[in-house]
Amino acid sequence: MTSSANTGGTGEQSGRTGGTDGGTSEYDVVVLGAGPVGENFAERARAAGLSVAVVESELVGGECSYWACMPSKALLRPVITQADARRVPGVRGQVEGPLDAEAVLAHRDAFASQWKDDGQVQWLDGIGARLYRGQGRLDGTRRVTVTAADGARRTLTARHAVAVCTGSRAVLPQLPGMDGARPWTSREATSAESVPPRLAVVGGGVVGVEMATAWQALGSRVTLLARDRGLLPRMEPFAGELVAESLRGAGAEVRLGVSVTSVHREGGTVTLGLDDGGSVQAEEVLFATGRAPRTEDLGLETVGLEPGGWLDVDDSCRVHGFDWLYAVGDVNHRALLTHQGKYQARIAGAALAARAQGVPLLESDPWGAHAATADHRAVPQVVFTDPEVAAVGPTLAEAEAAGHRVRAVDYDLSGVAGAALFVDGYRGKARMLVDLDREVLLGVTFVGPGVGELLQSATLAVAGEIPVERLWHAVPAYPTISEVWLRLLETYRG
Structure with missing residues (x-):
């Protein structure tokens, strides 16, 4: 069963969940990952008249929609609004009480669409892309196998390109006691159903400071532990200094230049051992200590690439050494930000369309339609702290x-x-x-x-x-x- 590159939204291009009846389907483009990056790449390819299959093993909409950007900012918006209002005459007396944590969590749930992806699936259907649910793996040149939850398999082949848009995942450090500690990662921190009495946050980067800000305001006693001498170490030093001062003023304990050496859970309490000989106890612990590419089970070895690694790309987001393989978003390690991944998807989609149509790329223009130059020179980022x-x-x-x-x-x-x-x-x-x-x-x-x-x-x-x-x-x-x-x-x- 095949699909034409220009047949609109019918047949194999329907956004309805792909079949699990075996066999092979052919498309112009196969996209692995239906987060914002994969969606944008698919949309650009469809706008160019190319047929597109999208493969997703979790929720359509990806990390940003359900466990990162949207739920985290939904948690933080009431926090920042209250903090600002407390500094405005005539208003501060009306907002001196604690936040309504139950209402804030419900607000968060609504922005995460109750962890249902019906609306995102409808959007894919609307652009004429075909969705296949299951684990997608490369199976040689321009081939992808999709294994559904029931074990059924289907093979997809791509005339022009396969795009890896699978994003990144949180990394937990290898520490004694970690296996039984049930730690939070960014996913649990943005989707927790209740406010822990005490929360230890390990890591002074963006996720660490944002979640410390949110949960401290929601009623947790937060202890933030950072091995660097300042928060937000990849930004100007004064940024971390002002954020640390504000967190302390809000009641959080911020300890800099310390590392966690062990973690142990007994009942409802987690104890963290520190390299200075001290310890910290809390009901929950969030490790916000880095990200790794979600490439460990993508079949990269079938095309000569190392599983589990970042994928090296040119400025059109095509993987070096391939004329058909693209890596867009977090997996290429250029800028681990949703908006930057979407920008890359627009660039890569335009480059793919030009190549598919035999149009020369604007490679001589670093700010042209086919080069993600902003990744090198103009990456914007907002940290939603107070x-x-x-x-x-x-x-x-x-x-x-x-x-x-x-x-x-x-x-x-x-x-x-x-x-x-x-x-x-x-x-x-x-x-x-x-x-x-x-x-x-x-x-x-x-x-x-x-x-x-x-x-x-x-x-x-x-x-x-x-x-x-x-x-x-x-x-x-x-x-x-x-x-x-x-x-x-x-x-x-x-």
Whole structure:
């Protein structure tokens, strides 16, 4: 049974769950993974008139929809709203009590669609992609076998491409006692049904600080343990300093420069042994200590690749050494962020369509339609803590290590009228990095309440390589927090 590349949404292109009756089906493109990245890649391929099969072993919509972006931010939104309101005259007295944890968790459940993927399946059906539920594995060149939950197998072949969009998974450290400790990973932290009295968080990165922020506000006594000397070690140091100060002010214990050496659960209590000889006890422990690619059971060995590893790709997200295999999103380790994976999917989908149609790629243009250049130069990220952290491009240390002649320009956000109006006692900081040879911005970091909404302006400036002199003519409205742009430029000019 085969499908034509241009038959619309009929026959093999229906989004209804693929059959488990054995046999072989042929498509132009087979996508492994139906998270946001796989969905975007499938949509771009369908828009180009290519027939598409999508294989998913869990829920259509992936990690972001059910265990990461959406549920975590649904947990954090009430937390940040209350924190901001407590700093606004005339409102603070109305929000001094604890959060309604039951209502917050119900809000989270709604944004995770009650962990049902009916709506996402309907979306796939709407674009004319065919869904196969089961474990997909490569079986040689342009071949994928799908094993359904009942053990039935089907083979899919791809005329043009197979795209690996399977994302990443949380990594647990190999520690004594881990097997019986029943630790949380990011999945349990975003889907827990009740608030633990005490929560230990191991890891000072984005997941660690966001979940510490959420569960502390929901009523847990949080102890955050980080082996680095600061939180958010991949960002500007002042970002982690301000977040740590805020967590401590909210009642969390933040311990830096310590490592967990053992974990032991007895009944309802987990005890963590530390390298300084101390220990921490809690009802639950979250390990937010890194990610690994979900490539360990994809049949990579059938095409000469190492199972379980990150997949190395070019700027069109095609795996080096292959003319038919793409790796998009977390699996290529370029930027482990949902929005960046979706960006890659749009680029890779356009490149695939051009190749399928025999159209030359725009390889000479780093900012053209077929190159994911932003992965190298303009990756934006927001950390939804109190205060928020928003950054794009490299840090000062990274820019200097890369050999750029750069100047860091800092400004205290509390000196901006819009920030003072936003909340009383506003605390925050902004930094822009100017490439002194080209007079353009390399990176920007904001820390403070509400700064996530400033990030797109910074991303446009960095990705667009807008000259500093031209930025003078982008007039910020008064009185808004975005007036910080004027203050940064004034400071740079001196």
